[in-house]
Amino acid sequence: MDDAAAHPTPTLADLTTFRVGGPVARLVEADTESALVEAVSRADAAGTPCLVLGGGSNLLASDSPFPGVVVRDLRGEITHSQAQGAGPICDPVLVTATAGTPWDALVAHSVEQGLSGLEALSGIPGSVGAAPVQNVGAYGAEVADTLVHLRAWDRFAERVVTLEAAELDFGYRMSVLKRSLENPSPARGGRLWGPTGRWAVLEATFGLAATGHSAPIRYAELARRLGVEVGAVAPSRDVREAVLELRASKGMVLDAADHDTWSAGSFFTNPVLDPEAAERLLPEGAPRFPTAHGQVKTSAAWLIDHAGLPKGWAPESVCDDRGVARASLSTKHVLALTNRGGASAADVEALARAVITGVEDAWGITLVPEPVALGITW
Structure with a gap:
């Protein structure tokens, strides 16, 4: 299989959870980092609009044709390493996932490995690469709580960069990555970045505790479901199950039949x-x-x-x-x-x-x- 394969006349309705959206001029499915970077770079060099897409769960696309390139990240890899300089008790574990990894697959993996910090974010659709852009959050937790750093292709500098969490200026459903959509790009003749911002996320690294117990429960509805007080902890597996139940009751877990x-x-x-x-x-x-x-x-x-x-x-x-x-x-x-x-x-x-x-x-x-x-x- 080629690193990147082009397909004719796909539509954004096929690629998003809203299941609406017009045809795209070109779809590139990248299964390596180099293929993704090459596709984005080629689009930028040609002055073609470029949309880097993961799960398509945070996009409302119009019915009009998109005259650009959609780059779909197919990579799904998760690796672990020990944080340098960690203490002897509850050493944090660094978990790195490629941007195309489904977000909930990362959460499920972390819980299965006895790691805590992501369990309240269970069931959120989309990909790991999109999560820090939006600083996704739910039930009192958000990506900013555990993100250590990310690697990204900087479309302005035309190189791979590492951005530490402190550089991302996280806010409520906001980050530097998302704000770049509102900034004109000298590399694009003063046009706005978009529909993907200046940085295309390649992978993200999270610092998680190897305790088997959750971070303190901050959300009252979740605490009630678990039978604990706000601020208490619970087994990470129990928190994940409770969050999935709550999300499903609100139609917030993807189900093609619903x-x-x-x-x-x-x-x-x-x-x-x-x-x-x-x-x-x-x-x-x-x-x-x-x-x-x-x-x-x-x-x-x-x-x-x-x-x-x-x-x-x-x-x-x-x-x-x-x-x-x-x-x-x-x-x-x-x-x-x-x-x-x-x-x-x-x-x-x-x-x-x-x-x-x-x-x-x-x-x-x-x-x-x-x-x-x-x-x-x-």
């Missing part, structure tokens, strides 16, 4: 407001979580639900002549927008805009979509 999982997971980030704005805009009873920067984070799901947009809701514009929705809020969780089986990207976009408008009208708060938008401007 249209509630034909989505990009949580579609909107939780709004983070200045204290004055929170006091002015948030109604009594709305969740309020203080952040490390003195701001107030609230729940997008609560705002949607209390704006009169319940589970399964859809505007008339995305329904057929019989009133059956082509796209709707999940029937299990209002934060997920779902393809009910025959949706177009335009249907999903219309649903998202209707939700944004509904929350703005009710609370004066503008929700921000979390997935990467390709061919769509919010």
Whole structure:
């Protein structure tokens, strides 16, 4: 098999968990690091848009053709090493996974090996390479908690670089990698990077504890499911099983037979407001979580639900002549927008805009979509 194989006229609907999106000019499937770097480099040299894709679980692509190259990372390797200079007790183990490794495969592997730190992130779709870009998180944990460093192809410097966790400037669903999408590139004549940012992740390394027990449980719902207090620990295997059960109950574990999982997971980030704005805009009873920067984070799901947009809701514009929705809020969780089986990207976009408008009208708060938008401007 060649390191990279080209395929004719694939569509992004075939490559994403939303199952919507138009045809792409070229798909390259890379099964080595050199093949991936070569494909990206060739696209950049030709001035062709380039999308590096893993699991396709955080992308909403428009129905229009994508006139560029989609580079799909097929690599899936996990290795271990001991952290240098570690102490004699609970020595951290460095676990490195190639960017194309499915995220949950890494989590499952770590739990099976008796390592802790990733268990609360079980069941999240997508690849290891995408996880630090978004600083994915769930149930009180996020990638920034355990990431040590990553290797990436720097499209500007045209070389492989190692970026330490401190250099990634992690925030809530944010990193330097993601911010680069908003920065003009001198290498591209001042055009914005995108749809992949300046750095294409090649592999990521995490520091995990060899204890067999979880990191402290930070999320009340998970603590209740485990029968422990917030801040307590539990066997990592138990935490993983509980998280998978909770995610499945909300349609957040991929299942081809369940249209509630034909989505990009949580579609909107939780709004983070200045204290004055929170006091002015948030109604009594709305969740309020203080952040490390003195701001107030609230729940997008609560705002949607209390704006009169319940589970399964859809505007008339995305329904057929019989009133059956082509796209709707999940029937299990209002934060997920779902393809009910025959949706177009335009249907999903219309649903998202209707939700944004509904929350703005009710609370004066503008929700921000979390997935990467390709061919769509919010």
